[in-house]
Amino acid sequence: LVTLKDIAKRAGVNISTVSRALNHRSDIAEETREMIESIAKELNYKPNLTAQALMGKSTKLIGVLVPEIESNYFVKIINYLEEFLRVQGYSMIMTISNFNYNLELEALELFENRNVDGILVACSLYDDITKRIDYLKGKHIPVVLIEALTHLPDYDYVMIDDTHGMTLAVKHLMEQGHTRIGFISDNMNADIRYSMYLKAMSNNGLKADSKYVYKKPERFEEGGYLAAKEMLACEDRPTAVITGYDSIAIGVMKAVWEAGYRIPEDFAIIGNDNIREAAYLSKGLTTVSPPVQEMAKMAVNLLIEKIENPENKVIHNIKLKPEIIIRETT
Amino acid sequence: LVTLKDIAKRAGVNISTVSRALNHRSDIAEETREMIESIAKELNYKPNLTAQALMGKSTKLIGVLVPEIESNYFVKIINYLEEFLRVQGYSMIMTISNFNYNLELEALELFENRNVDGILVACSLYDDITKRIDYLKGKHIPVVLIEALTHLPDYDYVMIDDTHGMTLAVKHLMEQGHTRIGFISDNMNADIRYSMYLKAMSNNGLKADSKYVYKKPERFEEGGYLAAKEMLACEDRPTAVITGYDSIAIGVMKAVWEAGYRIPEDFAIIGNDNIREAAYLSKGLTTVSPPVQEMAKMAVNLLIEKIENPENKVIHNIKLKPEIIIRETT
């Protein structure tokens, strides 16, 4: 690998002169700079990012912590994050925690250890992870929360207004004549989304009955399938259901068909996330669509702003509104 | 951040002694080592990976290049890679190329620049990327190909024997009485998978008719949907189809229903990949299931073996056999 020393030797100047030239500093003669730059180009010099990092300069590394990657929702987020970070010259180093709290702490520790310039945290279910984030803020490592689960006024975040989305969903179901509206999710997402469901119901003047709520330890389609089987068998069953996310809705649909009911005539379903395949299921899935791309873009921009202007202490709380996409399941 | 210096000061010894103690070297007194270790633990010392990297030691960074992340197939690969790398103490830095050749070259350059210990390349459609890989091998950076598209005897790779999978699929369809078996894929995957389809057909003593083959520029469900619409309308249409991957099959199913045909009585479908939702579609999708977890594990192990034993020059060509999972679409 070609170093500053190599260029210096070739140019017959000192290392520091080369460094100055390549960093476009003012205190250098124009012609020396040009000479050095041409040699650097000729030798195909690339600065050693490791050495630069050790000097306390930026590593151009961003730590990204996500709870999972199996759901298309996070896939979309990661896809956009990677792209937006890359075009801005940053690389991402990603940890998938599988909702494991200790792993999340380890990941944040690792990020600190690798001297990342900033960290993007895409949701954690554990409130006390904020302690760790406070610690990082103390170390002047910018952190931006994506898809924060609750309003955290002291932290920079970009989130989706899921309660708004749920409210749209309930409203839409009411317009279709439903009043017994259930809710199905898995343990991972249930608690937060559940409270949003409750709020959405009351926003629409409906009372939520706890017997219409099913939370399963099984995730994705499996969880939806099992929960729906129970829900459909219960007394005075709901006529419609909102699910924590689309994959769950797919499992619900399977259970509904197996029980011999028609969708949406006998049972209506609304998902959350608008995953790609939602439009191509045998019944197109009505779902709440969050502006994922915009969220990712704003998160990256906010983080980079924080990185490049450390003196800017203003906290940004950004909440984006989802929309409802009506297809054939309602 | 706590450094060796801090520990040395606290312990009243020299930095180098601390370094020795923490690296479990032999030339140190047992009691000094214990003392230093306890101080290190107390101060929660973590070695500065950047400094270690600068010393020519490993960066514990692995570059991962994937073409896309929207398909559940690559998601699974990434998920496993991240996990296996993490438990072995490595972090991954990932670039998603979207099948963009220049981006792939840039990514490999970036990886080199970041002094990664090794690189995992999950398939590129462009053969001449091997030039770049040769270059990296010249720099003694181990590279392992995942899901190589063709047999490349000079490169370490772990791949799925897709031709075998296709052959299983054709065989299964023949057993169901099908002889007019079509093939649908998108432009990204068509060419390679197409040749496998041809081989699989002849393996089973069938001749492939080019009019039964549809390749669409649209990807995922959309591509399958559009292709199937055409295929179903053509003269003397196939009675069954194999798709490049499962998402395409989902789109195909939609088109079949819209055309008023029954699955599998009027039209049978086999996918590829066995994505999670395949089992929960309104008709469970028969599909070829690649051993993704095993592939990821072997790739990581192979790469780490190459990293830790640079003198080992043996090329590993590993080919794993997929199996067929029969559900309701056949």
Next chain:
DNA sequence: TTGTAAGCGTTATCAG
């Protein structure tokens, strides 16, 4: 405008 030298946090090579 340029060179010198110190330092970032480690590890490695010598002496002692």
Next chain:
DNA sequence: CTGATAACGCTTACAA
């Protein structure tokens, strides 16, 4: 067994 010292590649006061 331990301490001093150089080195990794780069940046940056400070001197010249």
